[in-house]
Amino acid sequence: MRTIGVYSGDPSLVGVGSFFASPLGTFLAGLVLIVAFAAIFVTGLNTYMRVQNVLFVVAMLSLVAIVVVALTADPGQFMARFNAYFGAVTGHRDTAKTILDSLGKKAPSASGVDLHDTVASMTWAFSVLGFGLASAYIGGEVKGANRAQIRGMAGSVLFSAAWMLLLAAVVLRVVPYDFIGAVGAADPGKTGLGFTPVFTELISALTSNWLLLLLIGIGFCLWTYAWLPIYIITTTRNMLAWAFDGLLPVRVSTVDERFHSPVVAILLSSALGIVFLAIYSFDTGFATISGFFGQVWTYMLAGLAAIVLPYKLKDLFEGSPVRWRVAGVPVLSIVGGLSIVGMGVIEYAYLNDLNSGISFKAPTMILINVAVLLSGFVFYGVTRFIRARQGVNLGLAFAEIPPE
Template sequence: MDKNTSIFVRQSTGLVREASFLDTAIFTAAFSAPVGVTLAFGVFWALGAFPGTDIVLATALSIVLDIPILIMMAYMASSMPRTGGDYIWVSRIISPPIAVISNFAAALSACIGAAYWARVWASMCIGPSFTILGNVLNNKVLANIGKIAGTSGWTYFFAIFLTLILALSLSAGTKKMFKIQNICFFIGMGGTLLAFLVFIFGNQTTFIGNFNHFAQQFTNSSNSYKMIIENAKAAGLTLMASHSFSATLPTIGCIMTFMLWNFWSVYLAGEMKSAGNRKRQLSIMLTALLWDAGFIIIGALLLFRVAGYNFVQSINFLYSNAPNKYPLPVPPYYNLFAGMITKNSIINILIAITFLFWNLPAMVGNTFMPIRTLFAWSFDRILPEKLSEVNEKTHSPIPAIIVITTLVVAIITWSTFSSSFFTLLSLGVVCGIIVISIVSISAIMFPYVQKDLYKSSPANVNLFGIPVLVITGVLSLLVMGLLTYLLVMYPALGISSPKLIIEFVAAVILIGLAIYYSSYIIQKRKGIDINLAYKELPPE
């Protein structure tokens, strides 16, 4: 068969299975809920949005909700371990157009996530880190850097700088990329563990004294700790005597924004060692889930013990709901609080510097996935062949890397000067709902639509005579129903109205269908029926 009319672009992807268990577990954990930055921002924001929430309980419930999704994803990935993840499964079980919709939603969410982690690097890491350094070393230059790091110009500069570093890492090849990812992850994790130790040996009296000393220059008050609590109450915060489940419930939606994605290793299936091993796939996902959730719970409990729940709630409430009354030059992030506990310069410097390393590994999965999406679509001739080209030396799809990097830069450029990025981030969660819902339907159909493939696959497991995929598929749909309910009922999660969700989902569906059918028509005119590719699994 002529190369130009063959089913696939070529008979080998050119990618190499060189990702180890450790590489993939870190890839997934850093993508879904990178411990340091999730503690710094993503979790405690809920204290201001939903006063009285129990973050520990919400995180524990999120673990339970995530488990059926991970089992389903692990079974599907091990049954068809190819580059493309849900695109491969859905196209072979339901239909190619639905697969493109699902995979497009996942790729869009990932690109939004990449832009987010790049965009907040300045405000979340650089700003608090230099503020701590300036405070500890009594250096006004460093303190001023921390103060201006979050301004739009510097936010944009640092975001583009980090994105370019990531693009170079991805271009160096999967093996080198993982080495860079792992080094950054362990540096960041080392700083987070050091911060935990500081909290463990710290006490509230010392924290209040050090915080008052630091904040007095901005508040003109000798008791800034108490002043912040009083200002929050004056701004409308009601301090609860105990936790409220009505406030905890929407916090699950906040935490699931990060925790929802512990299945992300499926997008490494084409380059992961022993990807067809069901237990290995599930072990990676559960390791990432328990690692992230465990550290979030420990971090929250330590912070509340030392800083006080009411204070942490008050300062986050002011920052989110009454910024004109928020006195500090940097946001109330975890690394900033850690710097308030001890006056030991070396410890504070280490905590401050190591927090700078969290965002790069968080961005790896967010860019890796859409790059492989372009690759997989190109390999099946939905997109131009150029996007499936792989560098012979590094085994990296350079053209796809360039396209996705350009797209991420475009989102960063727009988001830096837009006030709607938080809404866009929440719509990224809607993308996740689309993906998991479609995969859930595929999982339910798999044992009956692809009987031969299912019977010979690692997913062929029954519980009480019912395929596990069917059980987990139904449970996953129910979880997505709950998450959709939370997004609709609680506008504080970022979605202003149900209409916006409907319009967004409709747009994703229409774009996905347009991509597939325009490619189908173009290739048909060349004498190529791209549907033939979906009759079999692509080569490795």
């Protein structure tokens, strides 16, 4: 919206763009998206797939547009185009100088390879690529899942990683490395930017072609919402499983006869999503990736389960299509061990990265994440106690993997 306002010469649209970067704007935008996707999922998974396919094509075209602009732009003209574009936002003739002056000696600069910084940067890649396995939650609802899941989970990660590398390369071709670091480090409130521009807006400053501008802007919005349907899918399927196992009321597992969708679970997860959206929007203590610290623990627990499963449930493992071994050791156990090591490195990076929002400098967020993790054990213990008083043994539900 800010880009449209700059190129159309309409200050009010620039203000609208800044509004949606504010806490209230963030909440309202998120609220609309949650309600919209809840409605889509209520009408069935097939509806979501059709909508997703269309939006994916548009989003991919936006990436192509970014590459085209970045490869055809003159790197020598970037600063001039940057100042011309953001001058309409900040009111400064030389916004680039304003940014650098605000940082002074703290302005970032290129240096040699640093192992700590390299490891810390892995956390951001994980925050995007770590959820390629989310489609497993709907694996039983997809035709030919035995092949589609392997291609989809591994292929999506490789596809996304390739585009991330390509975009980084083409953007850094035209945007000076040190300067893009300065833009990220500067306080947008002190420079008049309002909010920190992301790489799509920096690239938009290099073209006045309306088709490319709209593709880049709309496509960026389509990519940013991608986490939302993933979480709706995972939370609702978790709720279904918990209801089947007796951990939640049976009503939560109700599936609509017309749309074949878990309406109660969708509405419940959406309501909880709105609550946490409000907390995230209005409480500055919650950083973008602060919750990932707790999620990494779940990955580590899954890795631990992968290690012990071939030994704990031998019959199940021997009857599976992945009963592979290397030197007599189950491949599943090896992968589980590697997963724990990798997740441990990422967890270490979170705790030692001052910009993660959950480092040792922010112990409150660490305690919150630990509390959330432990709350699952408390919930299970309390529920099992209540069910036992009702004559129901919840332990039997976990004695074996249920049939599909």
